[in-house]
Amino acid sequence: MSRLPLSFLFLSVLLFLLLDGTLTDSLQEGMRDLHSHFSLSLYQSVSSGLNQTNLIVSPLSVALSLGLLQLGARGNTLAQLEETLGYNVQDPHVRDFLLFSGSSLNSSEGVKLLQTCSLLVHSSVLIQRDFLHSAASWFNVNVVQANLNQSPRRDRPERRHDEPWPLSGGSSSGELSGSGDPQPSDSPWWPSRVQMALVNTVSFRGTWQKQFVFTHTQNLPFLLSDGTTIKVPMMHQASDVRFGQFRAGSEQRYTVLELPYLGQSLSLQLVLPSDRRSPLGPLEEQLGPRHLWSWDAGLRRTRMDIFIPRFKMQNRFNLKTVLPVMGISDAFNPSTADFSRISEEGLYVSDAFHDVRIEVTEDGTKAAAATAMVLLKRSRAPVFKADRPFLFLLRHSKTGSILFMGRVMNPVDQSS
Template identity: 55%
Template sequence: MRRLLMTSLLLCLHLLESSHGNSNPGDREFALRLYASLRETENSSNLLVSPASVSLGLRLLMMGARGHTLTQLQGLLGYHTNNPQLPEFLSQPQGTMGNSSQGVELQLSSTLLVQSGLQLRPEFTQHALGWGNGSLLRLNFSRTNHSQGDHYGSGGPGPVALVTALTFRGVWQKQFLSSDTHTLPFSLSDGTHTKVPMMYQATEVNFGQFRMSSDQRYTVLELPYHGHALSLMLALPSDRKTPLWQLEAELSPRALESWESSLRRTKMDVFLPRFRFLGRLDLRLVLTSLGISDAFDPTTADFRGMSDEEGLYVSEVLHQATMEVTEDGTKAAAATAMMLLKRSRAPVFKADRPFIFLLRHLNTGSILFMGRVLNPAEQAL
């Protein structure tokens, strides 16, 4: 029985700067459902996922799906076609948005790795090569080395691997100064503390205060990246005794719409920890729980739109995301010191306890990356 390995890889994310906009309900619903499922299985650690990267990989897979397999993918992603289109902001030449010289770069690429000798339908190959700066490579997976086998999973890659990569690099609209970064306490979920490099700036941001269904308050802050096409949205409970899971449970399309319509420009003192994460996730069980079951079952998977050969199914969905938040988008090397900043009379947003983050494309509301910071001192790179 042949296996179809769909691997969703998010590479080289260096977080630093963006903006505001309208939502895409289907993409947003998928992103929040994906995050809700992940937070239940990854409930005691930092979490990072790129819903956009996962969605794009599934859309590429959808092009080759037929029958009930296609119906399940359409239901999860909110599409009623097996030939979905790329979001406009990712359909630029070479899959890029912005210009690295202007401080922001967003690039999508997709690679189709095919077992030598496996015949693909010409229509599928054409679609795949036109999908986000696509390319096709013929490989003999039986000759892959041990390190490659570890990368793709214990069983090694199957005859077809679909790989999507979404890369973002950017700088803040207003950069943090390394000289204003100091080592300060960060409260952990268990009540203990750790010391982390805490960035600081006094600036104008989009800010709002909200209430949970439990009547607990929380605050939302939006930091724009250069060019105002992308932004990093941060949310944390106002009371440090309120566990973050209560706020995570409030995440919904309606909540995000409320944030977008209610945030107001406010001059604030902003404290944000410097952090760097690497997230590796096996999404097979999560996607199965979200309704994608046939694709993983050798007896029910239907990928006749990809190849006439029978027996193709998805054996694994591997996802990798990296994220770095620093003062200006480069690796900061400034020394830190044990000292407190002089307080001003401006309101304060101080992310010195667990918080949620979302990196969004503002005009569409697409969530490119999202996750939570429970302990910024856990440097996973």
Template identity: 45%
Template sequence: LTMLPIFFFILSACCLTERNCISYDELKELKTEFAINLYQHLSEAENRTNLVVSPASVAISLELLQFGARGNTFTELQNALGYNIHDQSVEDFLHSVYKGVTQSSQGTVVQLACSFFIDAGVELSPTFTAHAARWANSSLQQTNFTDPNRTAAQVQEWLTDNLGDGDVHGMLLESAESPRSHVALVSTMYFKSTWQKKFSFVDTQMLPFTTAEGSTLKVATMHHTVEVNYGQFQTAALENFSVVELPYLGEKLSMFLVLPSHKRTSLSQIESHLSAKTITLWASSLKRTKVDIFLPRFSVHSIFDLKTVFSALGIRDAFDPISADFRGISEQDSLYISEAIHKAEIEITEDGTKASGSTAMVLLKRSRTPTFKADRPFTFFLRQANTGNM
């Protein structure tokens, strides 16, 4: 399945104490906005139809970089994420977030991981090393950037260990021609869960799917009729679309699917209205409804270097051998980020999901029993039910 524009992200959060609930609400919105911005910039930069990304694991990498950044390098990282990792309430909050999201339950497994590959011989700050050891599932790896092939092999091995597969040999890992030491930033996400109500294999059939370019192809399409949370919406530009929530086992996590109501409405027209506030509105406005659901069975794998996207998000000094200031990582060695590799993958089947990624809206009244038929480009995201975070 090669013509299905999709994206994927997963974040979660929980309120630590009553006094931190304001920080919780603010961080929830900031992290959702970061997820949306990352996806939109990545979608533009990659210029391809199939896309899967996990902003959660990318955010972990940038948060860890904040611990080691100074000056304008730090400011750019803070502005991109929207929060200061040195704020103790933020740090405590995020520790709780990542502890909660990686706890497996009822067949659901979530693993976020990031690793810094740093030139061998660099004398690391003990404080930064301590932060890396306790920050989500982070690690520091020593390598030799004068041998790009060996470095690529190390990154490949780390990806395989954390995700199962991931070929980085097509990426241009820079050799150490600069007198400054290199850091390669690598992040992954793995997710696997089972639908609360599985699709029946016997109901899966080959049905037409219309691509964004207008061509039609036959794809394996799952189907069932089930009572779920569902809503029909309209943007300020009078573009209609539907949203359906498919819960996973335990109902702590759900997949939300967003589909333009008319084939003449492009997915990009709906995605242009994505924001933390609109997603919260969608989720709170859905009603329990019996829906005929048709959903393609698909698998998407993405691996890319995020340098261009980070630059679009305002993170520039970190990648500049002259301007980068990571004295919090090493006082003795001048460091800069030479690579920012991210890999994510997702597989949607009858059993469930396996993944390794202020515009006004009005709710429309339903006129009949709805059919949610994803036979054209659609968007989806994962959202944790008890927190509302994505």
């Protein structure tokens, strides 16, 4: 990503706003494009190293976390964060957009988004009061002082999926250390360089605008990427939905189906290659912001028979291996990081954890204990059948923000 084009785009948007007077709508459109660019870049950076596994990331959540780091950064560290995100969160209009994208979701009917962003700073560090004041106005942020150099406790039971990361004020369990090894007090960088960890967790549950009927769920074939077929619980409904057929590149044809959640402030977009023989990888690599724009403009309401599998997944990432590929490297380097707005004691980001999970079921909230086998009548309506690997994007209707983006390679594989 080039900083000049993104910076130029953002400055152009602001100039247009001043001249045109349509501040809110035009800024929203410009921010949507920048956020889409970041979201797809993040997803592609993560997916490139995970091959054929199920995958989910939360671009909005990561963007909010990096925005918190921006509040504390200076110099080239700040420049890299601006370059990757495409904006500076110190701008009040940018901040309003991001906070609205995040905070408005839990006020939506039938939607439950749980997100926390915790910045763990070593317990001996004196944190700048101005930074604490700025962080307090950020979205669901905790600044926690902890002993990040403590060795891991082997007797601690494994953390449950619904349990938050340990954020006790006096110490940390050591799970937040990238290597899992204790950091000796006489290490080369101590005490001139002190650890800081960014921990982000997010989960989502929503109720469909039109729920699937449990008794219509059947075990049907799903074609895996290696050519083998398995049986998976396939949900069904006949409904009026937004649907479209598109092209990525000269030969890659694909379809997009949009399923709204209750209240219609959020929707799940399913992206499926049209040709059953086409792998998902080339489509993942080619998607860009212009494709998302074409969906917004090109989806049309259509009566369809819809078949999609239940799926549930959770992923945990250390973004320390992902963000440098996207251009954020100084923040993780003890010699170059500049977070002097947080503290003058030489902080750098030692780890950046992202824990994300989602579940898609008949009612949108939980899986049924059992399903009945039924025969469905043949229909002349067009069919959308996600019976092979597909992409999904959970988006905010008003802002276009991507809350979650992922792929389903095997609906019954729940390994993280």
